[in-house]
Amino acid sequence: MELSELLEIGQQERTRQKPIRVHCCTSTGCQAANSLGVKKKLETAVNRNGLSDRVEVVGVGCMGCCGRGPLVQIDPENLVYEEVTPEQAPSIISGLKDSSVVEAQPGDPEHPFFTKQFKIVRETSGKIDPERIEDYIAAGGYQGLHRAIGEFTPSEIVNEVSKSGLRGRGGAGFPTGLKWATVAKAPGDRKFVICNADEGDPGAFMDRSVLESDPHRVLEGMAIAAYAVGASEGFIYVRAEYPLAIERLQKAIKQAKKYGILGTHIFESQFDFKINIRIGAGAFVCGEETALMHSIEGKRGNPTPRPPYPAQSGLWGYSTLINNVETFCNIPAIVTNGGDWYASIGTEDSKGTKVFALTGKIRNNGLIEVPMGITLREIVEEMGGGVPGGEVKAVQTGGPSGGCIPASLLDTPVSYDSLAQVGSIMGSGGMVVMDNQTSMLEVAKFYMEFCRSESCGKCIPCRSGTVQMYHLLNKISDGEATEADLEKLEQLCEMVKHTSLCGLGQTAPNPVISTLRYFRHEYSELLQPETINV
Amino acid sequence: MESVQNSQKNTQANRNSHAAHPSGDKRFKILDVTIKRNHHRQDALIEVLHKAQEVFGCLETDVLLYVARELKLPASQVYGVATFYHLFTLKPSGTHTCVVCSGTACHVKGGGDIIKALEKHLGIEIGETTADGEISLMTARCLGACGIAPAVVFDGKVAGKQTPESVLERIDQWRQSKPSSE
Numbered sequence: 001m002e003l004s005e006l007l008e009i010g011q012q013e014r015t016r017q018k019p020i021r022v023h024c025c026t027s028t029g030c031q032a033a034n035s036l037g038v039k040k041k042l043e044t045a046v047n048r049n050g051l052s053d054r055v056e057v058v059g060v061g062c063m064g065c066c067g068r069g070p071l072v073q074i075d076p077e078n079l080v081y082e083e084v085t086p087e088q089a090p091s092i093i094s095g096l097k098d099s100s101v102v103e104a105q106p107g108d109p110e111h112p113f114f115t116k117q118f119k120i121v122r123e124t125s126g127k128i129d130p131e132r133i134e135d136y137i138a139a140g141g142y143q144g145l146h147r148a149i150g151e152f153t154p155s156e157i158v159n160e161v162s163k164s165g166l167r168g169r170g171g172a173g174f175p176t177g178l179k180w181a182t183v184a185k186a187p188g189d190r191k192f193v194i195c196n197a198d199e200g201d202p203g204a205f206m207d208r209s210v211l212e213s214d215p216h217r218v219l220e221g222m223a224i225a226a227y228a229v230g231a232s233e234g235f236i237y238v239r240a241e242y243p244l245a246i247e248r249l250q251k252a253i254k255q256a257k258k259y260g261i262l263g264t265h266i267f268e269s270q271f272d273f274k275i276n277i278r279i280g281a282g283a284f285v286c287g288e289e290t291a292l293m294h295s296i297e298g299k300r301g302n303p304t305p306r307p308p309y310p311a312q313s314g315l316w317g318y319s320t321l322i323n324n325v326e327t328f329c330n331i332p333a334i335v336t337n338g339g340d341w342y343a344s345i346g347t348e349d350s351k352g353t354k355v356f357a358l359t360g361k362i363r364n365n366g367l368i369e370v371p372m373g374i375t376l377r378e379i380v381e382e383m384g385g386g387v388p389g390g391e392v393k394a395v396q397t398g399g400p401s402g403g404c405i406p407a408s409l410l411d412t413p414v415s416y417d418s419l420a421q422v423g424s425i426m427g428s429g430g431m432v433v434m435d436n437q438t439s440m441l442e443v444a445k446f447y448m449e450f451c452r453s454e455s456c457g458k459c460i461p462c463r464s465g466t467v468q469m470y471h472l473l474n475k476i477s478d479g480e481a482t483e484a485d486l487e488k489l490e491q492l493c494e495m496v497k498h499t500s501l502c503g504l505g506q507t508a509p510n511p512v513i514s515t516l517r518y519f520r521h522e523y524s525e526l527l528q529p530e531t532i533n534v
Numbered sequence: 535m536e537s538v539q540n541s542q543k544n545t546q547a548n549r550n551s552h553a554a555h556p557s558g559d560k561r562f563k564i565l566d567v568t569i570k571r572n573h574h575r576q577d578a579l580i581e582v583l584h585k586a587q588e589v590f591g592c593l594e595t596d597v598l599l600y601v602a603r604e605l606k607l608p609a610s611q612v613y614g615v616a617t618f619y620h621l622f623t624l625k626p627s628g629t630h631t632c633v634v635c636s637g638t639a640c641h642v643k644g645g646g647d648i649i650k651a652l653e654k655h656l657g658i659e660i661g662e663t664t665a666d667g668e669i670s671l672m673t674a675r676c677l678g679a680c681g682i683a684p685a686v687v688f689d690g691k692v693a694g695k696q697t698p699e700s701v702l703e704r705i706d707q708w709r710q711s712k713p714s715s716e
Contacts, residue, residue, distance in 0.1 A: 029681045032692040066681025202637030205678030240584070240621055241677055281580055281619030284675060298579035299611075300618040359639035359680040366681050396638065432638045446641055450675070456618075 001260045001267055003146050006137060009259075013138035018056040020096060022046075023073045023126060026059040027066070027212045028244050034086065035070030041089035042072070048090075049097050058135075061213020063126035065113060067365025072104070073126070080107030112382040113364045118345065118353050118371045121329040125213035130248050133255040136216040142261055144332030148224045149269045152335075157228035158184050161331070163339030165351030170196055170287075170324030171398065171427045172503070173350075173416040179321065182311040183229040186319035191231035193273075194315065194322040195222055197238040197245070198292060200284040201399025202450065204430035206355040207325040209367050211238065211245035214329070215252035219262065219275060221328030224335055226273045229321050234275040237292050240282060249277055284400075284454035288502045289322045291456065302458045303502035324428065326355055346372030350415035350426075360396075360432035361387045370414070377410040380433055390435040394518070398427025400447045400454075401507030403514025404440060423514040425507075440519040441526070444512045445473045451508040462505025465496035469512065482528050490516065555600060561589045562600060569604050576605050579615055583622055592626045620675070628663040628670035630708045632701070633687040637676030640684040644697070648684060649673065651698035655705065669708065 024039040042057045063071045068082040072092060081092060081104040088104040095102040108114075119125075128135040136142070148157050162177025183191060195218060199207040211218060222234050238246050253275055256262040264272040278296045285291045286301040293315050295301040314320025330352060334342045343351050350372040356379065359365055363385030370379065376395055386392065394404040403424035405412065412418050416426050434443065452466040472489045475481040493509035500506045516523060555562035568585040572578035582605065586597050593616050602612040616622045634640075634649050649660065652671055656664055663670040679685040682694025686701055693704075 028677075028692060029679050029694065032679060032682055032685070032694045066679075069682065199678065200675065202641075202676035203639045203680055204676070205680055208678035241674060279581070279584060281584065282621035282675070283619050295580065296577070298575075298577035298581075298615070300614050357680055359683060360642045365683075399638070430638065432642060434642060438642060446638070454675075 003143075003150065003267075006142060006146060009134055010138040010140070013134040017138070018052075018054050019076075020051075020055040021075045022055060022057045022092070022096075023060040023063070023075065024057060025061070025063050025069060025071045025126065027062040027209060028242075029062070029066040030069035030071060031244070033069045033083075035084075037086040038070050038072065038084050038089050041086040042093060045090040045093035049093055051093065051097060055093070055096060058129050059131070060128060061125045061130045062122075062209040062367060064117075064122075064368060065107070065364055065366040068107065071107070073109075075127075078109050080109050081105060082107045111364075112378075113366075113368070113385070116374070116378065116383050117369050119369050120333045120342075120345075120353050121210060121217075121326055121355055122213070122367070122369045123333070124217070125210065128214065130213050130215055131251055133216055133252065133259065133261075136214070140336075141216055141332075142220055144335040145220050145223050145227075145261070146267050148227055148335045149267050149271055154184060154228045154230060157224065157335065160334060160339040161228070164330075164334045164342035165339075165346075166327065166330055166334065166342065167350065167416060168324060169326035169330070169354065169428065171201075171401065171425065173426060176323065176327055179311065179323070180225065180229055182309075183231075183319050183321040186311055188319055190233075190318050191229060192315045192318055192320040193222055193226045193229065193231045193234040194289075194292070194296070194310075194320060195234065195236040195325060195328055196287065196289065196292060196322055197236055197242075197325050198280050198287045199239060199242075199325070199428065200287045200454075201401075201428050201430045203357065203359055203396070203432045204399055204428050205357045206367060206429045208242050208245050209357075210325055210329055210355070211242065212248055215245075215248045216256065217329045217332060218249070218325055219252055219256055221331035222275060223262065223266065223273050224331050225321055225323065225328065227271050231321065232272045232274070234273060235278050235296055235315070236275060237278045237280060237286070237296060239280045246277065246279060253277070283456070284450075285456045285502070285504050288504060291502070292322070293320065300456075302456050303504075305501060326429070347413065347415045349417045354414065354426070354429060356429045356431045358384050358431050358433070361390065361435040361438070362433040363388050372415050373413045375411050375413050376405065379414070379431070380410060384433065387433065387435045390437070392433060393436050393438055394434045394440065396424075396432040396434065396443065396511075397430065398425040398510070399430045400450050401425060401503065401510055402427045402430075403510050404434070404443060404518065405514075406518040423510075423517050425510070440515040440522050441473065441477050444515045445470070445477060447511040448473055448508070451504065455504065455508075459499075459501035459505060461496045461499040462501065462508065465492055465500070465505070466508050468492055469496070469509065473512070476523055476526050479526050480528065481526070482530050483524075484530065486523060486527060555596075557596075564589050565597075565600070566604075569601075574605055576607055579605060579607065579612065580619070583612075583616055587622060592623045594624065594626075625663075626667075629668050630689055631670045631672060631687075632705065633672045633674050634660075634701075635677045635679065635683070635685040635687070636673040637678075637680060637683070639680035640676075643683045645684040648686065648696060648698050648701050651702060652705070655702050669705065 072081045091103040124139045166176040167173040283301045291301040291303040310320040355369045392407045448470045455462045457463045602609040686696045
């Protein structure tokens with residue numbers, strides 16, 4: 001396919017589209033609230049009102065405010081309706097016809113929740129039908145890939161990505177350009193690109209949403225990466241807990257193949273790339289890159305020590321590039337607009353935007369994409385609308401590997417370094433708000449229970465350490481512990497952190513360390529006085 | 535000469551029937567399709583086990599041994615993989631499954647109370663099935679449906695913003711809809 005053909009597909013699609021588009025969310029969250037029933041009623045109402053020549057109902061991906069679903073949004077007027085029921089759906093359509101009263105609850109598109117966002121990864125989420133490649137192409141999709149292959153050499157792409165300052169969005173924040181350069185330089189003809197879609201952190205659903213809403217963006221990012229590092233095979237490793245994401249990815253791959261955007265001689269070039277999907281089977285540790293690769297090979301997901309890094313010896317021993325879903329989704333925009341453009345967004349050490357899943361005790365639940373450097377206060381209080389009927393006590397970021405940031409530090413800007421300074425991590429993007437009723441000891445226990453049961457059992461510090469720490473936390477919450485137990489807990493935290501084999505164990509103590517740092521009194525007030533033996 | 539041909543045919547037939555399971559259980563044939571589609575590749579083990587569990591409901595020993603033989607893998611490795619991953623189960627589950635999300639957002643919003651209420655109501659613990667084989671109770675590690683926390687999956691369908699009352703009501707509906715003849 002040539003560029004002119006790609007543009008032609010986009011043009012045809014835009015001509016086909018009706019002037020008024022009624023977007024109805026069909027992501028997992030909204031589907032659970034019967035958005036498919038709403039969509040059906042909207043479609044019937046369009047036909048019944050004889051509006052089918054100028055109005056179309058489009059099933060789209062996530063619009064962000066998942067807590068208020070099912071959501072219906074109308075373009076170009078940008079009207080939003082929340083918690084729509086199938087019964088209310090006809091009134092939305094008749095409202096379009098004769099401006100009659102709409103029974104559904106209107107949303108506020110001017111709310112900071114929407115206006116403070118900066119969308120790169122989620123640019124077309126909630127605007128296009130994820131099951132139609134034409135819709136993605138009409139929105140400018142696959143032009144980045146075409147440009148990459150047609151106008152740049154692989155090393156120029158790596159340079160652009162390095163220039164952009166993009167860091168891995170899976171949580172660790174490793175510079176993406178450096179990783180790509182290492183794989184590109186690695187010897188050997190056979191290389192792999194892996195997309196890590198094993199989003200395991202509880203309280204995080206950024207990747208699920210992107211995969212369900214805009215699967216082609218992920219494929220485009222992966223294909224550009226493959227071109228840049230010289231790989232011709234790719235895998236997407238998705239959690240089995242995300243059936244809708246898997247289904248849409250499968251569909252997307254099929255469509256891209258049909259158009260010659262994946263497969264052999266992509267865009268009439270010598271570049272070949274095929275993508276396979278691998279489905280996980282419910283093991284948190286498989287989010288760790290070496291464990292994930294073993295899982296793709298059909299083995300137990302046990303991590304192995306690094307080095308060798310996947311770039312040197314990865315899947316089946318070949319040099320492998322492994323990035324997170326969100327990282328790949330940034331790539332098409334970087335190629336299209338240039339690395340300098342991307343680097344102009346965000347802060348000195350953290351460029352670009354980050355998608356967060358804002359959940360917990362907060363008024364506006366959902367997904368947001370914000371420029372790096374925004375403060376936690378802006379996110380929680382302005383965008384999230386604060387805690388209903390209460391006060392923020394802490395914000396947990398980074399899931400089981402992260403920490404709890406107390407309300408007093410809400411002015412901390414969101415960046416890799418500043419979050420690390422206050423004892424948490426950027427993580428993959430889970431942001432759980434806790435109010436005064438939340439016991440921080442219980443939170444620490446919750447995560448420790450998680451790590452204890454998700455530990456793969458390969459190395460002793462993690463396998464036994466998490467169990468012992470969990471026991472000690474229980475002992476404290478049962479009011480049976482003494483100061484000596486708390487000391488032992490702190491010692492264990494250090495030991496497990498420094499001696500575990502992989503990231504799971506190394507970060508497992510973080511929730512305990514951070515809650516002890518800021519909420520120590522919640523631990524110490526439960527301690528028994530020390531018995532003195534004379 | 536003819537007998538030689540016949541015996542060759544027989545061997546051929548035997549070889550073909552060898553691929554089928556001696557029990558004559560047709561479900562193994564469905565599994566064979568997946569194994570063939572993956573060209574008997576050993577790295578397809580997890581895919582094959584997913585299919586096996588979908589077809590058989592759980593991974594019993596003879597299924598695991600069959601998979602091991604077909605993929606030419608040691609039985610220990612197949613068993614190791616089947617027991618490593620949480621989604622594989624070696625025991626049959628109930629007619630209905632109720633999966634409560636235990637992710638952070640659901641936990642903070644009362645998922646724990648739902649679990650307690652269910653355990654008390656059904657008289658079983660997480661991971662168990664009621665004695666009549668009707669209902670299996672499980673937890674999931676975050677369904678990624680945090681926006682509608684707390685979430686519960688009833689027979690594969692996600693329901694959001696649940697309470698102990700709404701969940702118990704749903705469970706009782708299952709019990710009532712069970713035909714009395716069974």
